[in-house]
Amino acid sequence: MSATEHTQNRQSQNSGNAAPHASVKNSESGAAHGTDGRGNPSGPAGPRPRNRRTTVFAPRLQALIDEHTGKDLVRLEPDTIGIPGAELSDRILAARRATETERPTFKPLHGRSISKNEAASVMRTVGRDVRAALEGPDPLPADTDLSGPWPITGHRFLRDLVLRDDPWRLRVLMSRLLEIDTKVTWTTIVTGAALPRRPRPGPHLTHLANLVAEAETYQDRRYAMGMYRRAAAPVCFTVSTLVANALWLGSPFDDSVSDRAALYEAMRLLPPSWNLLRNRSPEYPAVDDRIGPGDDILMLPLLTHRDPALWDAPEEFRPERWDTLDPDDTPGYLPFGHVSERCWGRHLVMPLAELLLGHLRRTGLIVAPGQRAAEVPLLGLLGVRTIHVGHRTKVRHI
Numbered sequence: 001m002s003a004t005e006h007t008q009n010r011q012s013q014n015s016g017n018a019a020p021h022a023s024v025k026n027s028e029s030g031a032a033h034g035t036d037g038r039g040n041p042s043g044p045a046g047p048r049p050r051n052r053r054t055t056v057f058a059p060r061l062q063a064l065i066d067e068h069t070g071k072d073l074v075r076l077e078p079d080t081i082g083i084p085g086a087e088l089s090d091r092i093l094a095a096r097r098a099t100e101t102e103r104p105t106f107k108p109l110h111g112r113s114i115s116k117n118e119a120a121s122v123m124r125t126v127g128r129d130v131r132a133a134l135e136g137p138d139p140l141p142a143d144t145d146l147s148g149p150w151p152i153t154g155h156r157f158l159r160d161l162v163l164r165d166d167p168w169r170l171r172v173l174m175s176r177l178l179e180i181d182t183k184v185t186w187t188t189i190v191t192g193a194a195l196p197r198r199p200r201p202g203p204h205l206t207h208l209a210n211l212v213a214e215a216e217t218y219q220d221r222r223y224a225m226g227m228y229r230r231a232a233a234p235v236c237f238t239v240s241t242l243v244a245n246a247l248w249l250g251s252p253f254d255d256s257v258s259d260r261a262a263l264y265e266a267m268r269l270l271p272p273s274w275n276l277l278r279n280r281s282p283e284y285p286a287v288d289d290r291i292g293p294g295d296d297i298l299m300l301p302l303l304t305h306r307d308p309a310l311w312d313a314p315e316e317f318r319p320e321r322w323d324t325l326d327p328d329d330t331p332g333y334l335p336f337g338h339v340s341e342r343c344w345g346r347h348l349v350m351p352l353a354e355l356l357l358g359h360l361r362r363t364g365l366i367v368a369p370g371q372r373a374a375e376v377p378l379l380g381l382l383g384v385r386t387i388h389v390g391h392r393t394k395v396r397h398i
Helices: 003-015 059-068 086-095 116-134 152-163 168-174 182-194 207-213 218-250 259-269 283-287 319-323 346-362
Strands: 054-057 074-077 080-083 148-150 276-278 296-299 365-367 373-376 387-391
Touching: 054 059, 080 086, 086 276, 086 283, 086 296, 116 152, 116 207, 116 218, 116 346, 148 152, 148 218, 152 168, 152 218, 152 346, 168 182, 168 218, 182 218, 207 218, 218 259, 218 346, 218 365, 218 387, 259 319, 259 346
Parallel strands: 054 373, 080 296
Antiparallel strands: 074 080, 148 387, 276 296, 365 387
16 A cells, blocks of 8 residues: 555545545446436336436546455455455454544544543534534424535535534534645644634533633643534534435435435445545454455445345435335445444434435425536545535526
């Protein structure tokens, strides 16, 4: 693995993703409702065509899909193994727990380790803020207009809903630009921690912001702001990306499709965290002798979720499959990580995502009929870069 790729891998894990390790190949793919994964209408055995959209993956992502879907293990680099196979992924992830440097959100911050107790406490704090937002008198009024470019429109709404009246020096940490540029993130945090007129603790702030307000020293404020970013931003990023993906893949939905099923299926085709990194470890060669003692390992849900041995019509958006499947007990389905270490934020993500998707459907918002392609970039959470959403009676062809 090159030094550049190692750096990308470690930095991008802060957003729950990692750089891929595969050859570059120019190609396109569409995982759209009523298509075969290449933008072509489904055959007679598939669902009736509803839309004809093409999902254009970044070349490296497309190369992974084209070359390695259906395999159980592949060597991606001299020191890197990829694991698309569901059974082998399960054995690898069960072999040991993730180390602190492998946890996407709670890696060491400013050189300080984050204990599991502290991480759990922070997630409980975020959970209180999300519940406070959802249990408000009217978290999403019926006349709220969520038309416009997604996922950014959803992200801004969630920022304002969950973070309420937190000061701008904290709310700016939700910028999507910070998701892919760690230097800008660091500069923003350092500057915000040094600014005078710190916010005062109190009920006007979110529980998470009060952790910053209560910090006494510059170092403590800097750490608390970093934790604010680490804990709150992924919730907003993930929810807005997940809803945008569901809209792109399935809009307009059949009335029989539940919001939750649409979201589960969107996470199958476009899992927000499309790979899970495990650094070299003595446990892994014992699991499979094709793994060497110096090999890092990437589990690849992006490919596992497309394995034809696990899924009927794997490239088609079929939310009805979740009428009979349990997402917590479906082999090879890893949108929130392995059963032994589920993402702590999953119970925050789904209620918010269902709230937004349900509102979009009730208000008649759909993807612009004229938008035929959407890019899925390499960096950041896995999702469509931009889709144009509007009312079915007003949205323009683009």
